[in-house]
Amino acid sequence: MNNIIKNTLILTAITVVSGLLLGIVYDITKEPIAQAQENTRQEAYRAVLPDAASFEESTDFDAESAQDLLSENGYTADEIETVVTGKDDSGETVGYVINVMSHEAYDGDLELSVGIASDGTVKGVEMLDISETAGLGMKADEAEFKDQFKDKNVDKFTYTKNGEDGDDMIDAISGATITTNAVTNAVDSALVYYQNELAAGQTAGSELEAGGEVNE
Secondary structure (H helix, E strand, O other): OHHHHHHHHHHHHHHHHHHHHHHHHHHHHHHHHHHHHHHHHHHHHHHHOOOOOEEEEEOOOOHHHHHHHHHHOOOOOEEEEEEEEEEOOOOOEEEEEEEEEEOOOOOOOEEEEEEEEOOOOEEEEEEEEOOOOOOOHHHHHOHHHHOOOOOEOOOOOEEEOOOOOOOOEEEOOOOOHHHHHHHHHHHHHHHHHHHHHHHHHHHOOOOOOEEEEEOO
């Protein structure tokens, strides 16, 4: 009985100490991790919207209404996470960065940034978080695949397995159709949001209200 009590106390002490150490490690690392994540986002913003000199995250973005919009258009596995306005040196809006989370990738969720110029042209696509199969789905993070979306002004994209031509056609990654579909739908989700929520404002000469400047 004494051995049982002794062992229980030892295990309890180990658990408490481990918990305290984990808490200390978390406190030490959470800020550098957050900064690294922000740096990744900033690099992605500059890559997908190179004409912008600064980026401001939208303060009036409504995630719930954005989700309703995507669902109405058939994109139930995607979420618009944030919308960022890109401005040039004079303060004029040159486009938007729309961050999308896809829940239909092969090996878990993937997150990407889509840069869309004020005229609706997709200027670039960058992965913020992807963990697909090496040599297959991870090819979605390579320029050969991502650049297929670049500088295209279309209503939506569709992937093809047989090399069909057209600005709206994306060559599927061999052996990774699920990943291809997830990325294509995520980009299309960003386009749906732009076309319904942002394009009208551009036509009217107004801008998406923005605040809290995001440092480059």
